[in-house]
Structure formats: structure tokens, C-alpha cells
Amino acid sequence: MSQVTVHIPSALRGFADGSSELAVEASSVREALDRIGERHELLLARILTRGGDLRPYVNIFLDERDIRSLDGLDTPTAGARELMVVPSVAGG
């Protein structure tokens, strides 16, 4: 169990009481998201499907690496500093 800072993108901050970052204790990406879900249920629903999979318009990066190329939501967070949630945006 280690502390990791989860970066909340501006598109989803409305579901996190405006927070841009949340520090959580977790041993995997899924656990970090669960910790966030305990505080902000609506936020978690925008990141994961009801089945617990990553939504197709959201990517998660652990220290700049796509968790899809690691172990997905089971990727261990030990030693990592930053978990970034990056949703698709289209403004121009």
C-alpha cells in the first residue's frame, strides 16, 4: 500500500467537488479508483463502466505510461507517483 496522487481532468472535476487532485492509499490502479469512488461515486461512474471496465473514452496513465500496456486496472501502484485520468475532449 502506497500513496498515489490521482489527477482529475477538468472535464470530470464537476463530479469531484472541483478537486484537481486526490491523494489515496492503494496498491493497484483499481484500488486507487475504488478509494476515489468511496468519496465521489459519480466520478467513478464516469471512469469505469458498471462492469468495472475502463470506459472507451477514458485513458489512465501511471507515471505517463498507459495502463493498457501494463496490467490494466490491476497494475500495481507501488513506487508510482501520479495517476492521470485523461478523457477524450474535442474543443478547438
Add this chain to the structure above:
Amino acid sequence: MDAPLEQRLEALRGRIPEVAPTAAADDQRQGALVLDVREPVETAQGYPQRAQLLPRGMIELQAASLPADRDAPIRVICATGVRSLLAADTLAAMGYRDVASITGGFDAWRAAGLPVARPASTAPARDRYQRQLMLPEVGAAGQERLAAARVLIVGAGGLGSPAALYLAGAGVGTIGLVDDDRVELSNLHRQPLHTEAGVGTPKVESARSALQARNAGIAVETHDCRLAAGTAAALVAGYDVVLDCSDNFAARYLLNDACVAAGTPLVQAAIHRFEGQLTVIHPAAGGPCYRCLYPEPPPAELAPSCGETGVLGVVPGHLGVLQAAEALKLVLGIGEPLIGRLLWTDLLTTRFRRLEVKTRADCPLCTQPRLEAIQS
């Protein structure tokens, strides 16, 4: 012309195909090489856009600069159509099987109103581009690549404005603009292509004026239309690099699909409030496509437009400049284009992250083998 030469040309006309300039320009759009075999003193006055310059006397000596593929289509041009016939004969003797001479030469090319480029080595160009010509990564050869380049910008708004201004300034020979909007007063805080005088006019026309005022030596092609499923492929065809400066998901997926199919690199940027994302989509060079990054768009309530959330001009501004930088790198063949990387920026905290992105094994576009050549 003496009798033996006349006889030789007559014989050549019997076996070397001749094509009109307009047909040669069509072939060029389909990928044919236009080879200008005139002398430098002649091409200094202008030459067909995107043509390779190789004086007739240098063809054998600089054969390595010609396509390795002997089936590559080559259309040869000179001043009037005589030297091109002789040069085409030389190329045929070298093994090229799809060679034709352009009738009437460069005079006819220009008379037909086909696009013309001027070399960077002429005096005004030397002065204009002096500071970037000094860079070893650019130089005279790079400046010629820029002059021959065709870049399409989809969206002449917050992202497209700075991108277009910098590409025009750098001397990108042809800039295409796609937008069906008209200039509104509420655009001006973030769209430096447009001015108060242009309010109410089509954005592509306002943009054309601004770009030609900055650099009269480039061509601006305007497409006053909205990107649609039926038109995306035709719009993308004929351009070397495409910039996605649009403001909606439908356009982003359409452009992605059209560019992936054409093998054309797509420099994409998007913003939300103070955050931005930038990447270069070019599966032909090994990176993921937009559908790999985001297989589906978010529901509408999670993806409001700038008109709904608000935007500070500098946010699309800095991303549009970065799009121009990526396009210049792609055209010049320098540096590391942002392929397989997503740059995430937040101007509120001034944080930049270079995120790794990969091809999805289940991507409907990228699982098909891509045979298209990488366009340089």
C-alpha cells in the same frame, strides 16, 4: 531545329507517351512524380509545384535521387516539350516503364493555371526566410521542401488560426483551409486570423486574406464547407499533412478515418477549459490512430463545447502553434514527431505531460495491414 534531331523527336513521339499539363497534374495528385529537367537558371523563375528539379544533363549522374521503383509514374517537363521528350527517353532507357513527356512544357503548365512554386534561393525568399535558412535542420533544401508542401487545416478557429499563421510564415507552399463558419465578434479573442473588419464574412475568406497578407508567395486553397462522410476522403487527398483543428467529435473521427486510409499524417489537438491534448496520428509510421486512443466519443454531457464551457485564447493558441511545429517537422523530416505520444497540457498549473499511447489490438482500422507508403 536540324533535320536529324527532328527525325529523332519524331521517332520518340512514336514510343514516348505525351500528356497535357492538366493530365500530368492529375497524375501528380495520384502520386506521380513531376520531373522538371530544365536548367537552374530557368527553374529559378518558377516550376510546377512539388516537382523534382533535375537538369536533363544530370539525370544519369543523380539517378539515386529518382524513385527506386521502376514502375513509379514519372511525368517529365521542360520549357516547351522537347527536352522532356529526350529526358523521358533517357529514363525509359534506365528502366522506367511509366514515363510521359508533358506537352507544351512549363509555359503550357503556367498557362493552364496549374500551381507553380518558386525556389527558396531567389533573393526575396532568401531575405524572408533568412533566420530559418540558417538552421542546419532547414537550409535551402528544407525551404524547398516547405515550398513544395501541401498542408490541410480543418477548422480556421482557435487552433487553426495560429497553426495557419505560422505555417504561412514558414513558407509552406500550399495551405488548404476547411471551415463553413462565418467570423463572429466572439471569435476574435482567440482567433488571430480574423479581424473586426471580417465579421460576417466566411472564415476561409477572412483567413485567406490574413495568410496572403503575411506571405503572398504561398497558395491558399479554401474549402467553404463542413467536413462530411462523403467529402472527407476527397478533401484529404492531395495533401501531405493534415491538421485537425476542429471542435467536435464527428469531425475528429471522420478525419482520423480518412487520413489513416490515405496514409497521411494527422496532427491533432483538442482542448477543454485550460487543458489541451496534442498527438500525431500516423499508423503508417507505427503509431496508434484516434480510435486506438478513444474507441468511442463520450456522451454529450461530458464533452461540452468551448461555447458552453468558455475558453481563454491562449489555450488553443499554444496548441495550434505546437500543431504547426509538428507539421513543419513532418514536412522537413526532422526531429521526433509526436507519434505514439499524447502531449497533455494544463495552462492553469503550467504542467505538461508526454504520455505514451499505443495501438489497440482490437482497433478496427489498425488491425488491417497498412500498405500505403509513408508520405514524407
